[in-house]
Amino acid sequence: xxxxxxxxxxxxxxxxxxxxxxxxxxxxxxxxxxxxxxxxxxxxxxxxxxxxxxxxxxxxxxxxxxxxxxxxxxxxxxxxxxxxxxxxxxxxxxxxxxxxxxxxxxxxxxxxxxxxxxxxxxxxxxxxxxxxxxxxxxxxxxxxxxxxxxxxxxxxxxxxxxxxxxxxxxxxxxxxxxxxxxxxxxxxxxxxxxxxxxxxxxxxxxxxxxxxxxxxxxxxxxxxxxxxxxxxxxxxxxxxxxxxxxxxxxxxxxxxxxxxxxxxxxxxxxxxxxxxxxxxxxxxxxxxxxxxxxxxxxxxxxxxxxxxxxxxxxxxxxxxxxxxxxxxxxxxxxxxxxxxxxxxxxxxxxxxxxxxxxxxxxxxxxxxxxxxxxxxxxxxxxxxxxxxxxxxxxxxxxxxxxxxxxxxxxxxxxxxxxxxxxxxxxxxxxxxxxxxxxxxxxxxxxxxxxxxxxxxxxxxxxxxxxxxxxxxxxxxxxxxxxxxxxxxxxxxxxxxxxxx
Numbered sequence: 001x002x003x004x005x006x007x008x009x010x011x012x013x014x015x016x017x018x019x020x021x022x023x024x025x026x027x028x029x030x031x032x033x034x035x036x037x038x039x040x041x042x043x044x045x046x047x048x049x050x051x052x053x054x055x056x057x058x059x060x061x062x063x064x065x066x067x068x069x070x071x072x073x074x075x076x077x078x079x080x081x082x083x084x085x086x087x088x089x090x091x092x093x094x095x096x097x098x099x100x101x102x103x104x105x106x107x108x109x110x111x112x113x114x115x116x117x118x119x120x121x122x123x124x125x126x127x128x129x130x131x132x133x134x135x136x137x138x139x140x141x142x143x144x145x146x147x148x149x150x151x152x153x154x155x156x157x158x159x160x161x162x163x164x165x166x167x168x169x170x171x172x173x174x175x176x177x178x179x180x181x182x183x184x185x186x187x188x189x190x191x192x193x194x195x196x197x198x199x200x201x202x203x204x205x206x207x208x209x210x211x212x213x214x215x216x217x218x219x220x221x222x223x224x225x226x227x228x229x230x231x232x233x234x235x236x237x238x239x240x241x242x243x244x245x246x247x248x249x250x251x252x253x254x255x256x257x258x259x260x261x262x263x264x265x266x267x268x269x270x271x272x273x274x275x276x277x278x279x280x281x282x283x284x285x286x287x288x289x290x291x292x293x294x295x296x297x298x299x300x301x302x303x304x305x306x307x308x309x310x311x312x313x314x315x316x317x318x319x320x321x322x323x324x325x326x327x328x329x330x331x332x333x334x335x336x337x338x339x340x341x342x343x344x345x346x347x348x349x350x351x352x353x354x355x356x357x358x359x360x361x362x363x364x365x366x367x368x369x370x371x372x373x374x375x376x377x378x379x380x381x382x383x384x385x386x387x388x389x390x391x392x393x394x395x396x397x398x399x400x401x402x403x404x405x406x407x408x409x410x411x412x413x414x415x416x417x418x419x420x421x422x423x424x425x426x427x428x429x430x431x432x433x434x435x436x437x438x439x440x441x442x443x444x445x446x447x448x449x450x451x452x453x454x455x456x457x458x459x460x461x462x463x464x465x466x467x468x469x470x471x472x473x474x475x476x477x478x479x480x481x482x483x484x485x486x487x488x489x490x491x492x493x494x495x496x497x498x499x500x
Contacts (some may be wrong), residue, residue: 031309031310031358031385032234034239034313035237035377036314037238037240037314038243038244038316039140039240039244040318040320040342041287041316042334042336042341044332044333044334044335044336044337045287045334046060046353046355047059048060048063048064048068049353053332054284054287054288056287057295058292058295058298062314062355062356065357065365066355066364067401068353068355069370070367071370072354072374073351073373074315074319074352075091075092075373075416076098077343077350077418078099078420080101080143081095081097081100083143083240084117084143085374085375086375086377087117087123088121088123088378089124089375089376089389090375090392090393091393091480092415092418093481093482094482096117096485098419098489099418099420102114102166108175108176111145113144113150113166115143117144117150119154121155123156125236127378127388127390128156128381128385129156132234133234133236134230134236135159135235135236135237136159136236136237137161138161139162139240139241140166140169140242141162141164141240142165159180161177161184162219162222162240163177164178169215170194170246170247171191171193171215172216174186175189175190177219187211187213191209193274194269195269195275196268197268205275206266206275206276209275209276214250216290217251227300227301227304227306231306244283245321246326247273247325248267248326249286254285255282258278258282258284259278262280262281264279269326275326276326280328283326283328294314298312308360310358311401313357314353314354314355316353318352319348319349319350320334321334321342322342338456338458343418345425346458354372356401362401362403363403366403370397370408371410371414371428372411376394377394380398380401384396384398395409395410395411411428413427413429415476417481417492419484419491422440422441423438423439423440423491423492424438425439427473431451432469434470435447435458440491447463449473
């Protein structure tokens with residue numbers, strides 16, 4: 001009898017152990033997901049998208065060993081709404097956050113962040129947590145402070161580190177960053193990043209806008225630590241790094257790589273943000289330095305044998321900056337020749353780079369013209385992982401990534417509305433693009449229409465030749481716009497006078 005009991009006990013132990021092994025194999029088969037999100041990086045600022053002056057070797061390798069999208073769009077042409085739409089899978093006619101809504105100042109004691117995501121929001125990290133993933137965010141959040149419903153730990157992230165407030169992120173040498181609700185003091189002096197200095201200032205004045213702890217370096221260190229800590233289980237890691245958003249600040253050793261290559265003059269802060277002795281070199285260095293940190297991530301994945309089970313994606317929150325803070329996007333051809341920049345619904349403001357790499361799954365050296373948007377990411381990751389998403393505006397682009405023979409569904413249109421810069425609307429409809437501007441002044445502003453197949457730079461308005469498209473655009477606009485909860489954002493169908 002005792003012998004039978006021993007055999008039964010051994011059977012139970014083996015069964016439990018076998019189940020644990022089976023669970024480990026099942027969870028290990030789920031791919032890790034790393035999504036890297038640059039800040040104000042233009043369509044033409046990577047080597048793989050035609051850049052010649054700025055070096056991005058690691059990102060170019062990702063593109064060469066994976067896939068490059070040529071018609072990928074952000075949800076909005078500025079920071080906060082783009083991030084909200086990425087995280088929630090909603091386009092700008094349905095999203096809760098549609099503009100940059102600031103709630104504080106630049107000083108530490110006035111740190112208030114932006115309008116927070118509301119309680120009950122369903123996000124990509126929440127979706128993946130439900131599917132067994134450990135989730136992390138390292139970088140710039142911009143969707144609520146610790147003491148709000150937008151707290152990243154309450155929006156699906158097990159771990160976060162970085163900036164909570166976009167205004168704090170104007171300084172790459174801040175006094176602190178945040179780690180799971182705790183203030184992490186950095187070895188940097190306190191200074192106001194938005195200052196103007198005299199044009200005869202000595203070099204020592206420029207040095208006042210530097211510190212010891214560069215934010216991107218700190219975030220890269222935390223990134224590597226997160227990957228090491230979670231190497232034995234599936235993880236989702238969202239990396240909204242802050243380059244190359246101004247202020248122009250980079251480690252001296254990074255800037256030195258470019259000094260002497262450009263004919264440049266010091267920037268004294270006359271257009272906001274920190275002064276810089278070498279503005280062109282510093283701007284290029286910010287992108288190259290970020291690229292180097294991405295190279296560290298890729299090297300670690302190979303070292304830990306995670307490379308073949310990790311999909312790495314890279315994009316930008318919106319188009320290139322509109323030349324504040326000493327940036328010169330014309331010099332760097334940052335838009336790749338596209339019309340418009342940040343804050344515009346022309347292509348230069350919303351068409352952004354997107355590359356992805358997954359050895360053995362994504363064919364190397366592939367380029368696709370599939371028309372897609374960042375609010376497709378939730379649907380894509382749901383299909384990839386088997387997770388259940390909430391109703392969203394996205395269409396999975398996984399068939400395009402994998403080239404697995406499965407039919408790629410197409411968007412009937414892409415919809416954009418943006419309440420800033422006097423109110424704008426844009427619709428991508430096949431090769432056609434409709435744009436309305438200055439709608440806060442003229443609710444019935446005329447449509448501009450461009451054929452992106454023959455006129456990607458949007459130089460020739462052909463609206464008068466395509467009245468049938470105007471009717472189609474009007475219909476889509478009426479169907480897709482939902483009233484906003486913020487008065488300043490409701491410019492399409494306001495129930496109030498613009499003078500109110």
